[in-house]
Amino acid sequence: xxxxxxxxxxxxxxxxxxxxxxxxxxxxxxxxxxxxxxxxxxxxxxxxxxxxxxxxxxxxxxxxxxxxxxxxxxxxxxxxxxx
Amino acid sequence: xxxxxxxxxxxxxxxxxxxxxxxxxxxxxxxxxxxxxxxxxxxxxxxxxxxxxxxxxxxxxxxxxxxxxxxxxxxxxxxxxxxxxxxxxxxxxxxxxxxxxxxxxxxxxxxxxxxxxxxxxxxxxxxxxxxxxxxxxxxxxxxxxxxxxxxxxxxxxxxxxxxxxxxxxxxxxxxxxxxxxxxxxxxxxxxxxxxxxxxxxxxxxxxxxxxxxxxxxxxxxxxxxxxxxxxxxxxxxxxxxxxxxxxxxxxxxxxxxxxxxxxxxxxxxxxxxxxxxxxxxxxxxxxxxxxxxxxxxxxxxxxxxxxxxxxxxxxxxxxxxxxxxxxxxxxxxxxxxxxxxxxxxxxxxxxxxxxxxxxxxxxxxxxxxxxxxxxxxxxxxxxxxxxxxxxxxxxxxxxxxxxxxx
Numbered sequence: 001x002x003x004x005x006x007x008x009x010x011x012x013x014x015x016x017x018x019x020x021x022x023x024x025x026x027x028x029x030x031x032x033x034x035x036x037x038x039x040x041x042x043x044x045x046x047x048x049x050x051x052x053x054x055x056x057x058x059x060x061x062x063x064x065x066x067x068x069x070x071x072x073x074x075x076x077x078x079x080x081x082x083x
Numbered sequence: 084x085x086x087x088x089x090x091x092x093x094x095x096x097x098x099x100x101x102x103x104x105x106x107x108x109x110x111x112x113x114x115x116x117x118x119x120x121x122x123x124x125x126x127x128x129x130x131x132x133x134x135x136x137x138x139x140x141x142x143x144x145x146x147x148x149x150x151x152x153x154x155x156x157x158x159x160x161x162x163x164x165x166x167x168x169x170x171x172x173x174x175x176x177x178x179x180x181x182x183x184x185x186x187x188x189x190x191x192x193x194x195x196x197x198x199x200x201x202x203x204x205x206x207x208x209x210x211x212x213x214x215x216x217x218x219x220x221x222x223x224x225x226x227x228x229x230x231x232x233x234x235x236x237x238x239x240x241x242x243x244x245x246x247x248x249x250x251x252x253x254x255x256x257x258x259x260x261x262x263x264x265x266x267x268x269x270x271x272x273x274x275x276x277x278x279x280x281x282x283x284x285x286x287x288x289x290x291x292x293x294x295x296x297x298x299x300x301x302x303x304x305x306x307x308x309x310x311x312x313x314x315x316x317x318x319x320x321x322x323x324x325x326x327x328x329x330x331x332x333x334x335x336x337x338x339x340x341x342x343x344x345x346x347x348x349x350x351x352x353x354x355x356x357x358x359x360x361x362x363x364x365x366x367x368x369x370x371x372x373x374x375x376x377x378x379x380x381x382x383x384x385x386x387x388x389x390x391x392x393x394x395x396x397x398x399x400x401x402x403x404x405x406x407x408x409x410x411x412x413x414x415x416x417x418x419x420x421x422x423x424x425x426x427x428x429x430x431x432x433x434x435x436x437x438x439x440x441x442x443x444x445x446x447x448x449x450x451x452x453x454x455x456x457x458x459x460x461x462x463x464x465x466x467x468x469x470x471x472x473x474x475x476x477x478x479x480x481x482x483x484x485x486x487x488x489x
Contacts, residue, residue: 020363041361041415042320043391053315062310062318 004030004075008082012074015051019044030072037071058082084139084163086154087132089121092404094428095280096123100148101155105129110138112158117400119155124269124276125368126394130401135161220246273366281425288343288431289464292423295476297483299439299454305486321439322413323384325456327489328482329411329434330354330376336475338467339432339460340408348431348466353377357407357427358387360394368394369410369427370403380489414438421457431463434479 013025058081068074099121106118117129136158310318333340333354341350357369413436422435437457444453
Protein backbone atom coordinates (compact mmCIF):
# COMPACT_ATOMS: atom_id res chain seq x y z
CA UNK A 1 0.00 0.00 0.00
CA UNK A 2 1.38 3.36 -1.00
CA UNK A 3 1.86 5.64 1.97
CA UNK A 4 -0.15 8.82 2.06
CA UNK A 5 1.45 12.25 2.06
CA UNK A 6 4.97 11.06 2.93
CA UNK A 7 6.11 14.41 4.27
CA UNK A 8 3.09 14.93 6.51
CA UNK A 9 3.29 11.31 7.60
CA UNK A 10 6.93 11.74 8.60
CA UNK A 11 6.05 14.84 10.63
CA UNK A 12 3.20 13.11 12.40
CA UNK A 13 5.31 10.08 13.20
CA UNK A 14 8.11 12.27 14.54
CA UNK A 15 5.57 13.80 16.95
CA UNK A 16 4.28 10.34 17.84
CA UNK A 17 7.80 9.19 18.64
CA UNK A 18 8.07 11.98 21.18
CA UNK A 19 5.43 10.03 23.10
CA UNK A 20 6.19 6.48 22.02
CA UNK A 21 9.92 6.41 21.23
CA UNK A 22 9.85 2.75 20.27
CA UNK A 23 7.59 3.32 17.24
CA UNK A 24 9.08 2.29 13.88
CA UNK A 25 7.70 4.30 10.99
CA UNK A 26 7.83 1.30 8.62
CA UNK A 27 5.85 -0.93 10.93
CA UNK A 28 2.88 1.42 11.31
CA UNK A 29 -0.12 0.52 9.18
CA UNK A 30 -2.12 3.47 7.88
CA UNK A 31 -5.35 1.44 7.86
CA UNK A 32 -5.36 0.08 11.39
CA UNK A 33 -6.55 1.81 14.57
CA UNK A 34 -3.58 3.88 15.64
CA UNK A 35 -4.11 3.71 19.38
CA UNK A 36 -4.20 -0.06 19.33
CA UNK A 37 -1.09 -0.28 17.21
CA UNK A 38 0.87 2.06 19.42
CA UNK A 39 -0.81 1.49 22.81
CA UNK A 40 -1.65 5.10 23.58
CA UNK A 41 -3.67 5.79 26.72
CA UNK A 42 -5.93 8.81 26.89
CA UNK A 43 -3.15 11.00 28.27
CA UNK A 44 -0.76 9.90 25.50
CA UNK A 45 -3.43 10.52 22.89
CA UNK A 46 -4.12 14.02 24.22
CA UNK A 47 -0.41 14.81 24.27
CA UNK A 48 -0.03 13.49 20.74
CA UNK A 49 -2.84 15.75 19.48
CA UNK A 50 -1.41 18.69 21.45
CA UNK A 51 1.92 18.06 19.72
CA UNK A 52 0.26 17.99 16.31
CA UNK A 53 -1.81 21.10 16.90
CA UNK A 54 1.19 23.04 18.15
CA UNK A 55 3.69 21.94 15.53
CA UNK A 56 1.42 21.89 12.50
CA UNK A 57 -0.67 24.86 13.66
CA UNK A 58 -4.04 23.19 13.28
CA UNK A 59 -6.87 23.15 15.77
CA UNK A 60 -8.41 19.76 16.51
CA UNK A 61 -11.76 20.09 18.30
CA UNK A 62 -12.57 17.25 20.63
CA UNK A 63 -15.76 16.63 18.63
CA UNK A 64 -13.50 15.45 15.76
CA UNK A 65 -11.65 12.81 17.80
CA UNK A 66 -14.15 10.14 16.75
CA UNK A 67 -13.08 10.51 13.11
CA UNK A 68 -9.41 10.04 13.91
CA UNK A 69 -9.13 6.31 14.31
CA UNK A 70 -6.42 5.20 11.91
CA UNK A 71 -3.23 6.95 10.92
CA UNK A 72 -4.81 7.28 7.44
CA UNK A 73 -7.86 9.05 8.94
CA UNK A 74 -5.58 11.41 10.78
CA UNK A 75 -3.47 12.20 7.70
CA UNK A 76 -6.57 12.84 5.56
CA UNK A 77 -7.98 15.06 8.28
CA UNK A 78 -4.78 17.07 8.64
CA UNK A 79 -4.29 17.36 4.89
CA UNK A 80 -7.81 18.83 4.58
CA UNK A 81 -7.17 21.23 7.46
CA UNK A 82 -3.82 22.36 6.14
CA UNK A 83 -5.38 23.09 2.73
CA UNK B 84 21.29 16.65 65.60
CA UNK B 85 19.12 14.26 63.69
CA UNK B 86 19.60 11.55 61.07
CA UNK B 87 18.18 11.75 57.59
CA UNK B 88 17.32 8.16 56.70
CA UNK B 89 16.42 6.56 53.41
CA UNK B 90 12.61 6.51 53.37
CA UNK B 91 10.62 3.59 52.03
CA UNK B 92 9.38 4.72 48.65
CA UNK B 93 6.69 2.11 48.38
CA UNK B 94 6.02 -1.44 49.57
CA UNK B 95 8.07 -2.87 46.74
CA UNK B 96 11.28 -1.12 47.75
CA UNK B 97 13.73 -2.46 50.30
CA UNK B 98 16.87 -0.77 49.11
CA UNK B 99 18.00 2.02 46.86
CA UNK B 100 21.15 3.35 45.29
CA UNK B 101 22.22 6.89 46.02
CA UNK B 102 22.76 8.56 42.66
CA UNK B 103 23.55 12.08 43.71
CA UNK B 104 23.55 14.49 46.62
CA UNK B 105 21.81 17.80 45.97
CA UNK B 106 23.23 19.30 49.15
CA UNK B 107 26.59 19.42 50.91
CA UNK B 108 27.68 19.94 54.48
CA UNK B 109 26.86 23.45 55.67
CA UNK B 110 23.79 23.82 53.45
CA UNK B 111 20.58 25.01 55.06
CA UNK B 112 17.67 22.84 53.96
CA UNK B 113 13.95 23.28 54.29
CA UNK B 114 11.16 20.78 54.73
CA UNK B 115 10.16 19.39 51.35
CA UNK B 116 13.44 20.33 49.65
CA UNK B 117 15.00 17.73 47.37
CA UNK B 118 18.29 16.74 48.98
CA UNK B 119 19.27 13.58 47.09
CA UNK B 120 18.40 11.44 44.12
CA UNK B 121 17.97 7.75 44.82
CA UNK B 122 17.48 4.99 42.27
CA UNK B 123 14.89 2.39 43.22
CA UNK B 124 13.94 -0.66 41.23
CA UNK B 125 11.34 1.54 39.52
CA UNK B 126 12.70 5.01 38.99
CA UNK B 127 15.15 7.66 40.01
CA UNK B 128 13.40 9.47 42.83
CA UNK B 129 14.02 12.99 44.14
CA UNK B 130 14.18 12.44 47.87
CA UNK B 131 12.86 15.27 50.00
CA UNK B 132 13.90 16.18 53.53
CA UNK B 133 11.06 16.17 56.08
CA UNK B 134 12.27 18.91 58.40
CA UNK B 135 14.32 22.07 58.37
CA UNK B 136 17.97 21.90 59.30
CA UNK B 137 21.59 22.35 58.32
CA UNK B 138 23.47 19.51 56.68
CA UNK B 139 26.22 18.36 59.03
CA UNK B 140 27.72 15.26 57.48
CA UNK B 141 26.96 13.08 54.49
CA UNK B 142 27.30 9.44 55.52
CA UNK B 143 26.74 7.76 52.18
CA UNK B 144 28.48 8.32 48.89
CA UNK B 145 26.99 8.49 45.44
CA UNK B 146 27.00 5.00 43.96
CA UNK B 147 26.34 3.19 47.23
CA UNK B 148 23.44 0.78 47.50
CA UNK B 149 21.72 1.06 50.86
CA UNK B 150 18.76 -0.56 52.64
CA UNK B 151 15.64 1.44 53.53
CA UNK B 152 16.04 3.09 56.93
CA UNK B 153 19.78 3.68 56.58
CA UNK B 154 21.01 7.03 57.85
CA UNK B 155 22.14 8.95 54.77
CA UNK B 156 23.25 12.12 56.52
CA UNK B 157 23.24 13.89 59.84
CA UNK B 158 21.72 17.33 60.18
CA UNK B 159 21.71 20.03 62.81
CA UNK B 160 18.41 21.45 63.97
CA UNK B 161 17.95 25.12 63.03
CA UNK B 162 20.07 27.14 65.47
CA UNK B 163 21.96 24.09 66.75
CA UNK B 164 25.74 24.40 66.91
CA UNK B 165 27.95 21.82 65.27
CA UNK B 166 29.61 19.63 67.90
CA UNK B 167 33.35 20.23 68.15
CA UNK B 168 35.53 17.90 66.16
CA UNK B 169 36.19 14.63 67.97
CA UNK B 170 33.36 15.23 70.44
CA UNK B 171 31.70 12.07 71.74
CA UNK B 172 28.56 12.58 69.64
CA UNK B 173 30.66 12.67 66.52
CA UNK B 174 32.44 9.50 67.60
CA UNK B 175 29.09 7.87 68.20
CA UNK B 176 28.00 8.91 64.74
CA UNK B 177 31.09 7.39 63.23
CA UNK B 178 30.41 4.20 65.17
CA UNK B 179 26.88 4.24 63.86
CA UNK B 180 28.21 4.58 60.39
CA UNK B 181 30.40 1.53 60.78
CA UNK B 182 27.54 -0.42 62.30
CA UNK B 183 25.34 0.62 59.44
CA UNK B 184 27.87 -0.50 56.92
CA UNK B 185 28.21 -3.80 58.68
CA UNK B 186 24.44 -4.15 58.74
CA UNK B 187 24.32 -3.29 55.06
CA UNK B 188 26.63 -6.22 54.47
CA UNK B 189 27.41 -6.90 50.87
CA UNK B 190 25.22 -3.99 49.85
CA UNK B 191 27.73 -1.44 51.09
CA UNK B 192 30.38 -0.46 48.58
CA UNK B 193 33.21 2.05 48.40
CA UNK B 194 34.64 0.99 51.77
CA UNK B 195 37.65 2.88 52.98
CA UNK B 196 37.26 5.77 50.57
CA UNK B 197 36.26 8.88 52.46
CA UNK B 198 33.80 11.31 50.98
CA UNK B 199 35.34 13.67 48.48
CA UNK B 200 37.97 15.80 50.12
CA UNK B 201 36.23 18.98 49.06
CA UNK B 202 33.09 17.91 50.84
CA UNK B 203 35.08 17.27 54.00
CA UNK B 204 36.50 20.77 53.84
CA UNK B 205 33.03 22.20 53.60
CA UNK B 206 32.04 20.20 56.64
CA UNK B 207 34.25 22.58 58.62
CA UNK B 208 31.70 25.24 57.90
CA UNK B 209 33.11 27.04 54.89
CA UNK B 210 30.50 27.59 52.20
CA UNK B 211 31.48 26.88 48.67
CA UNK B 212 31.60 30.13 46.72
CA UNK B 213 29.69 29.73 43.50
CA UNK B 214 27.40 31.97 41.49
CA UNK B 215 23.76 30.90 41.16
CA UNK B 216 24.19 30.66 37.38
CA UNK B 217 27.18 28.37 37.74
CA UNK B 218 25.33 26.24 40.28
CA UNK B 219 22.39 25.91 37.94
CA UNK B 220 24.64 25.04 35.01
CA UNK B 221 26.44 22.46 37.15
CA UNK B 222 23.10 20.88 38.01
CA UNK B 223 22.16 20.75 34.35
CA UNK B 224 25.47 19.22 33.33
CA UNK B 225 25.68 16.81 36.23
CA UNK B 226 28.88 18.35 37.55
CA UNK B 227 29.56 17.86 41.26
CA UNK B 228 30.46 21.36 42.36
CA UNK B 229 31.95 20.12 45.60
CA UNK B 230 34.82 18.69 43.58
CA UNK B 231 35.58 21.83 41.60
CA UNK B 232 38.42 24.20 42.18
CA UNK B 233 37.26 27.76 41.69
CA UNK B 234 39.26 30.17 39.55
CA UNK B 235 37.19 33.23 40.41
CA UNK B 236 37.71 35.89 43.10
CA UNK B 237 38.39 34.26 46.49
CA UNK B 238 38.34 30.82 44.89
CA UNK B 239 34.75 31.19 43.71
CA UNK B 240 33.56 28.63 41.18
CA UNK B 241 32.68 30.34 37.94
CA UNK B 242 30.51 29.34 35.02
CA UNK B 243 33.70 28.68 33.04
CA UNK B 244 34.96 26.27 35.74
CA UNK B 245 31.72 24.34 35.50
CA UNK B 246 31.83 24.22 31.72
CA UNK B 247 35.45 23.06 31.81
CA UNK B 248 34.61 20.30 34.29
CA UNK B 249 31.83 19.10 32.04
CA UNK B 250 34.17 18.59 29.09
CA UNK B 251 34.81 15.01 28.08
CA UNK B 252 37.74 13.67 30.01
CA UNK B 253 37.28 16.05 32.89
CA UNK B 254 36.66 14.38 36.23
CA UNK B 255 32.93 14.33 36.87
CA UNK B 256 30.84 13.29 39.79
CA UNK B 257 28.94 10.83 37.66
CA UNK B 258 32.11 8.92 36.87
CA UNK B 259 32.02 7.53 40.37
CA UNK B 260 28.67 5.93 39.59
CA UNK B 261 28.60 2.66 37.75
CA UNK B 262 26.60 2.75 34.54
CA UNK B 263 22.84 2.51 34.98
CA UNK B 264 21.29 -0.90 34.77
CA UNK B 265 20.71 -2.02 31.24
CA UNK B 266 17.03 -1.75 30.33
CA UNK B 267 16.44 -5.48 30.58
CA UNK B 268 17.84 -5.66 34.10
CA UNK B 269 15.70 -2.74 35.16
CA UNK B 270 12.59 -4.46 33.79
CA UNK B 271 13.40 -7.73 35.51
CA UNK B 272 14.13 -5.91 38.74
CA UNK B 273 10.87 -3.98 38.53
CA UNK B 274 8.89 -7.16 37.87
CA UNK B 275 10.51 -8.79 40.88
CA UNK B 276 9.72 -5.79 43.08
CA UNK B 277 6.09 -5.64 41.93
CA UNK B 278 5.71 -9.39 42.38
CA UNK B 279 7.11 -9.19 45.92
CA UNK B 280 4.74 -6.39 46.89
CA UNK B 281 1.73 -8.11 45.35
CA UNK B 282 2.59 -11.46 46.95
CA UNK B 283 2.77 -9.72 50.28
CA UNK B 284 -0.57 -8.06 49.59
CA UNK B 285 -2.29 -11.33 48.68
CA UNK B 286 -0.71 -13.08 51.65
CA UNK B 287 -1.43 -10.44 54.30
CA UNK B 288 -4.54 -8.60 53.16
CA UNK B 289 -7.89 -10.38 53.25
CA UNK B 290 -9.33 -8.83 50.11
CA UNK B 291 -12.97 -8.50 49.22
CA UNK B 292 -14.15 -7.34 45.83
CA UNK B 293 -17.28 -5.43 44.75
CA UNK B 294 -18.36 -4.11 41.37
CA UNK B 295 -20.87 -1.54 40.25
CA UNK B 296 -21.88 -0.54 36.73
CA UNK B 297 -22.09 3.23 36.57
CA UNK B 298 -23.96 5.18 33.86
CA UNK B 299 -21.57 7.68 32.29
CA UNK B 300 -23.83 9.59 29.87
CA UNK B 301 -24.09 12.66 32.08
CA UNK B 302 -20.39 12.73 32.82
CA UNK B 303 -19.52 12.34 29.14
CA UNK B 304 -21.94 15.07 28.09
CA UNK B 305 -20.67 17.43 30.74
CA UNK B 306 -17.05 16.74 29.78
CA UNK B 307 -17.74 17.26 26.06
CA UNK B 308 -19.36 20.61 26.83
CA UNK B 309 -16.61 21.65 29.20
CA UNK B 310 -13.95 20.83 26.60
CA UNK B 311 -15.76 22.44 23.68
CA UNK B 312 -14.66 25.96 24.44
CA UNK B 313 -11.19 25.02 25.63
CA UNK B 314 -7.91 25.09 23.77
CA UNK B 315 -6.53 21.59 23.41
CA UNK B 316 -3.90 22.24 26.05
CA UNK B 317 -6.60 22.93 28.66
CA UNK B 318 -8.90 20.01 27.95
CA UNK B 319 -9.90 17.63 30.71
CA UNK B 320 -9.75 13.85 30.61
CA UNK B 321 -12.47 11.60 32.00
CA UNK B 322 -9.82 10.08 34.27
CA UNK B 323 -9.67 13.38 36.17
CA UNK B 324 -13.44 13.37 36.77
CA UNK B 325 -13.20 9.81 38.00
CA UNK B 326 -10.34 10.61 40.37
CA UNK B 327 -12.20 13.60 41.80
CA UNK B 328 -15.37 11.52 42.24
CA UNK B 329 -13.39 8.85 44.11
CA UNK B 330 -11.94 11.50 46.43
CA UNK B 331 -15.38 13.02 47.01
CA UNK B 332 -16.88 9.63 47.86
CA UNK B 333 -13.93 8.77 50.13
CA UNK B 334 -14.65 11.83 52.23
CA UNK B 335 -17.75 9.94 53.45
CA UNK B 336 -16.04 6.56 53.77
CA UNK B 337 -12.72 7.29 55.47
CA UNK B 338 -12.24 3.61 56.37
CA UNK B 339 -11.11 3.03 52.77
CA UNK B 340 -8.51 5.82 52.78
CA UNK B 341 -5.35 5.42 54.81
CA UNK B 342 -2.54 3.18 55.93
CA UNK B 343 -2.53 -0.17 57.74
CA UNK B 344 0.55 -0.30 59.94
CA UNK B 345 1.62 -2.42 62.94
CA UNK B 346 -1.72 -4.14 63.16
CA UNK B 347 -3.93 -1.10 63.07
CA UNK B 348 -5.50 1.22 60.56
CA UNK B 349 -4.61 4.89 60.42
CA UNK B 350 -7.19 6.80 58.40
CA UNK B 351 -5.93 9.82 56.46
CA UNK B 352 -8.17 12.79 55.94
CA UNK B 353 -6.90 13.93 52.55
CA UNK B 354 -7.19 11.58 49.58
CA UNK B 355 -3.68 11.16 48.21
CA UNK B 356 -4.61 8.98 45.29
CA UNK B 357 -1.96 6.67 43.87
CA UNK B 358 -2.54 6.79 40.12
CA UNK B 359 -1.46 3.59 38.41
CA UNK B 360 0.67 4.66 35.44
CA UNK B 361 2.03 2.09 33.04
CA UNK B 362 5.49 2.56 31.63
CA UNK B 363 6.07 2.11 27.92
CA UNK B 364 8.88 -0.37 28.49
CA UNK B 365 6.63 -2.38 30.82
CA UNK B 366 5.96 -2.14 34.52
CA UNK B 367 3.82 0.09 36.60
CA UNK B 368 4.21 2.92 39.09
CA UNK B 369 1.42 4.43 41.19
CA UNK B 370 2.65 7.77 42.55
CA UNK B 371 0.34 10.01 44.57
CA UNK B 372 -1.72 12.85 43.24
CA UNK B 373 -1.95 14.81 46.47
CA UNK B 374 -5.15 15.92 48.20
CA UNK B 375 -7.39 15.27 45.20
CA UNK B 376 -10.61 16.16 47.01
CA UNK B 377 -9.68 19.78 47.62
CA UNK B 378 -8.46 20.69 44.12
CA UNK B 379 -10.46 22.00 41.16
CA UNK B 380 -10.55 19.81 38.04
CA UNK B 381 -8.30 22.13 36.02
CA UNK B 382 -5.59 21.96 38.62
CA UNK B 383 -5.94 18.17 38.90
CA UNK B 384 -5.63 17.85 35.14
CA UNK B 385 -2.41 19.88 35.11
CA UNK B 386 -1.01 17.92 38.02
CA UNK B 387 -1.97 14.58 36.52
CA UNK B 388 -0.37 15.46 33.17
CA UNK B 389 2.78 16.51 35.02
CA UNK B 390 2.75 13.35 37.14
CA UNK B 391 2.42 11.08 34.10
CA UNK B 392 5.19 12.94 32.33
CA UNK B 393 7.55 12.76 35.30
CA UNK B 394 6.71 9.13 35.97
CA UNK B 395 7.71 8.21 32.44
CA UNK B 396 10.78 10.43 32.57
CA UNK B 397 11.78 8.77 35.86
CA UNK B 398 11.78 11.89 38.03
CA UNK B 399 9.31 11.42 40.85
CA UNK B 400 9.46 12.93 44.29
CA UNK B 401 9.79 10.78 47.40
CA UNK B 402 6.53 12.10 48.88
CA UNK B 403 4.70 10.97 45.75
CA UNK B 404 6.14 7.49 46.10
CA UNK B 405 5.64 7.06 49.83
CA UNK B 406 2.30 8.56 50.76
CA UNK B 407 -0.58 7.39 48.54
CA UNK B 408 -3.58 6.52 50.73
CA UNK B 409 -5.54 4.58 48.09
CA UNK B 410 -4.83 3.54 44.49
CA UNK B 411 -6.98 4.09 41.41
CA UNK B 412 -6.28 2.02 38.35
CA UNK B 413 -7.93 3.16 35.19
CA UNK B 414 -7.50 0.89 32.24
CA UNK B 415 -9.15 3.53 30.12
CA UNK B 416 -10.79 3.49 26.75
CA UNK B 417 -8.34 1.01 25.27
CA UNK B 418 -8.69 -1.37 28.17
CA UNK B 419 -10.89 -4.20 29.35
CA UNK B 420 -14.45 -4.04 30.63
CA UNK B 421 -13.53 -4.32 34.28
CA UNK B 422 -10.47 -4.68 36.49
CA UNK B 423 -10.16 -6.28 39.93
CA UNK B 424 -7.08 -4.82 41.51
CA UNK B 425 -4.65 -6.02 44.13
CA UNK B 426 -4.30 -3.62 47.05
CA UNK B 427 -0.92 -1.95 47.29
CA UNK B 428 0.26 -2.28 50.90
CA UNK B 429 0.10 -0.54 53.31
CA UNK B 430 -3.02 0.92 51.70
CA UNK B 431 -6.39 -0.70 52.38
CA UNK B 432 -8.32 -0.19 49.17
CA UNK B 433 -8.06 0.08 45.42
CA UNK B 434 -10.62 1.38 42.94
CA UNK B 435 -10.57 0.14 39.37
CA UNK B 436 -12.27 1.59 36.31
CA UNK B 437 -12.71 -0.38 33.12
CA UNK B 438 -13.43 0.93 29.65
CA UNK B 439 -16.40 3.22 29.12
CA UNK B 440 -18.61 1.36 26.64
CA UNK B 441 -22.20 1.27 25.53
CA UNK B 442 -24.21 -1.36 27.35
CA UNK B 443 -27.89 -2.21 27.52
CA UNK B 444 -29.40 -0.29 30.42
CA UNK B 445 -32.87 -0.38 31.92
CA UNK B 446 -34.29 2.85 33.26
CA UNK B 447 -37.94 3.29 34.32
CA UNK B 448 -38.79 0.04 32.58
CA UNK B 449 -37.31 1.17 29.27
CA UNK B 450 -34.34 -0.48 27.62
CA UNK B 451 -31.66 1.95 26.55
CA UNK B 452 -28.17 1.79 25.14
CA UNK B 453 -25.97 3.90 27.39
CA UNK B 454 -22.27 4.54 27.94
CA UNK B 455 -21.38 2.90 31.25
CA UNK B 456 -18.27 1.96 33.18
CA UNK B 457 -17.69 -0.90 35.57
CA UNK B 458 -16.13 0.45 38.76
CA UNK B 459 -14.63 -2.07 41.16
CA UNK B 460 -13.48 -1.87 44.73
CA UNK B 461 -10.89 -4.15 46.27
CA UNK B 462 -10.75 -3.49 50.00
CA UNK B 463 -9.14 -4.82 53.16
CA UNK B 464 -11.45 -6.88 55.37
CA UNK B 465 -9.38 -6.07 58.44
CA UNK B 466 -10.63 -2.50 58.14
CA UNK B 467 -13.99 -2.53 56.37
CA UNK B 468 -16.51 -4.94 55.01
CA UNK B 469 -18.76 -5.36 52.01
CA UNK B 470 -21.59 -3.27 53.35
CA UNK B 471 -19.39 -0.18 53.71
CA UNK B 472 -17.72 -0.92 50.41
CA UNK B 473 -21.09 -1.12 48.66
CA UNK B 474 -22.15 2.21 50.14
CA UNK B 475 -18.91 3.72 48.90
CA UNK B 476 -19.49 2.47 45.34
CA UNK B 477 -23.07 3.78 45.43
CA UNK B 478 -21.72 7.15 46.52
CA UNK B 479 -19.17 7.07 43.71
CA UNK B 480 -21.96 6.33 41.21
CA UNK B 481 -24.01 9.27 42.51
CA UNK B 482 -21.05 11.63 42.36
CA UNK B 483 -20.49 10.75 38.72
CA UNK B 484 -24.13 11.61 37.95
CA UNK B 485 -23.46 15.18 39.09
CA UNK B 486 -20.24 16.02 37.26
CA UNK B 487 -20.92 19.76 37.49
CA UNK B 488 -20.39 19.51 41.26
CA UNK B 489 -17.01 17.82 41.01
